[in-house]
Amino acid sequence: MTRLHSIDRRLRLQRGGVVIWFALLLPVLLGFAALAVDLTRLHLVKVELQNAADAAAMGGARSLTDAGGDPFNWAAASAKALELARQNVANGAQIQDATIETGYWNLQTRSWADTPGTGYFPAVRATIAISGEQNNGPLNLLFAPVLGIDDTDVEATATAVIAPPSGGTGLFPFVIGMKMLDHFWDTSTSSPVLKNGVAPTINLGSIYTFDGEKVLSGQWTTFQSDVKNPNVPFVRDLIENGNSTKLSIGDDTYIQPGAKATLYSEVPVGTTVGMFIVDEVDTDDFVPIVAIAAFHIDGYSQGGKYITGHFVDAAIIPGLEPGDGSGGLYGAYTPPILVK
Template sequence: MRSSRTRRHSKHAGLASKSRRDQRGAVAITVAVLLTILLGFGALAIDVGYLFVVRNELQNAADAAALAGAPCIYPRAQCGNTKSTAPDWATAQAQTVQSVSLNKSSNMTLVGYTTDVTYGYWDVTGSVKGLQTTKPASPAVGEPGVQVIVTRSGTKNGGGVPSFLAKVLGFQSVPESAVAVAVISDPGSVGTGALFPVAMTKCMYDQYWDSTNGKPKVATSTTPPGPGQPNQVVGQPYTFYVTSSYHAGPCEASQWTTFDTTANDVPTVRNLIASGNPDPAAVGSPGGVCSTPDNTCTYIQPGTKTTLYSSVNACSAAGTKACEYVLVPIVQDLTTSSYERILAFACVHIDGASGGSAKYIQMEMSNNPDKCQASGAGGIGTNYGAYSPARLVE
């Protein structure tokens, strides 16, 4: 009887021991599974977070490189291509590639690749996607730009981004890249201080501006372009006198403008000669008198204000050169004591000015990228020689 009880006890003990072994095995499997899951979450937190850091580094590098390369589409001293003809794609591409190397990712200096920099025309209205080799047809507005891809993959920039915990799961590295597109456009708006307080008519500007090729018309003979105008230099942009609308026709005149104020006095205009427009301005339509003035309108001053011409001469190319190159608003008409719609922003070179009985400013059209860049500019405008700073569109 006792032997029977002993056998039963031994059997129960064996079953209990097996059960405990099974439980320990199940726990081990569960722990292994949970550790794998936790490792996965750790990899997700650490490696994905690191990828975001690297992605931002690459995007910053791409943005900076595109913004550095786009200005070189036009001849500029800083680009070393002042003798080139726009668009100078080769210099813009080279500058973009070089600028990539001014940035780092994971404390490693990045390398730019010519094959990763493309150029062409970008439709700033968004109706045509991607860079185009030629300007897209209207209503699209194609502006010249560069696109750069900064990548860490394959043999470029050390290959993919190395992982940490994700290596356990078989992910040794992850390819990553960033894209940026920067363009140079004609300004549709400008910031404070960008404009000189002289309004010119579109009629006058069109006489001396080659709108087809976006550059000043050049003299083909030494003959003055009109009565009372100066002799010319063959092959150079036309020089011409602009005077008050009280002393010349609409295609030979300009008028003092005070932007968003109607203050009619010499000190106000003189201050604007020195400091420019006090508030941002923008182009608008239709041309003519503004029925409801806003930032697309500029106030046309009455009178000639003869003493102001000496102030202009003092800062012109003949003086301190502070106002040698300026941007001016282009309007349809010079209706004094009214607000006129701004149609465009133009760049002019002021040679000098004369008051007294002469009352004129001598100037010429300009499209010098080093001198005609509008501060605080944006939007889309008409090409009258002024430029917006390079801006990112992607």
């Protein structure tokens, strides 16, 4: 009996100890539960803010080449970024506040600058927060008050840049001689030389005379195919789709010896395209690509066998891939790239 009584007493003491330990650990357990629930919520809100910031930065960067820029339309970019930010929802409420900055981003050093410099390209940065002064913040926590934490700030930032190209796909199958840029492009401002306030009309394919030297301004290219005088359907496909295999600055492109007059009726009048630049338009030969330019097509002449148009200071060309600017700045830029 004495032994049974001792065991019963020991069990009662153990049960009492468990109750005491449970009472001591309960706040800790509740704290961990609160932390898990609120951390999950914080993550979800952070993702919502990041998606909104990404959309704002990308949309703003795309508007950098809107009409009215000199050469970049900073005002349009800022307005578009804010507009897109406000189209998103975070923490169950429509976003109202966003900090939009415009400036320059260096792809190599991954750094921001307010003024242009070597290796820095136009960019838009969007920061969206739920804080004490923005978007009805701070974010109230559900269970963390058990630990004495009532609320917190949440923030997301995104930066998007448009960059000069290193090469790409989808280029228009026509090359431009560098001497045309030497006379119709201002490298100090990275914009066309203006005549009476506008970029002058150029007839690509015509012969120009510079300093007494006759220069072929441009000619059709079939990129990696050296089939001479290809049929119209072949070139029509190149006009519609460009080069399907990536070509970069330094690669060779084949320049046709001539072209059928009917080809000129296929050019997309009223569009801005990307064209490869070569030092010399040497026909019936593979010639190195030295740069990429943006050119707006205004029309064509079948009889004269030339394309009329003008250079533009900034245009986003689909299919281009970013470079470091070593190929020069001739108006062609990549689609927006998220860099941070």
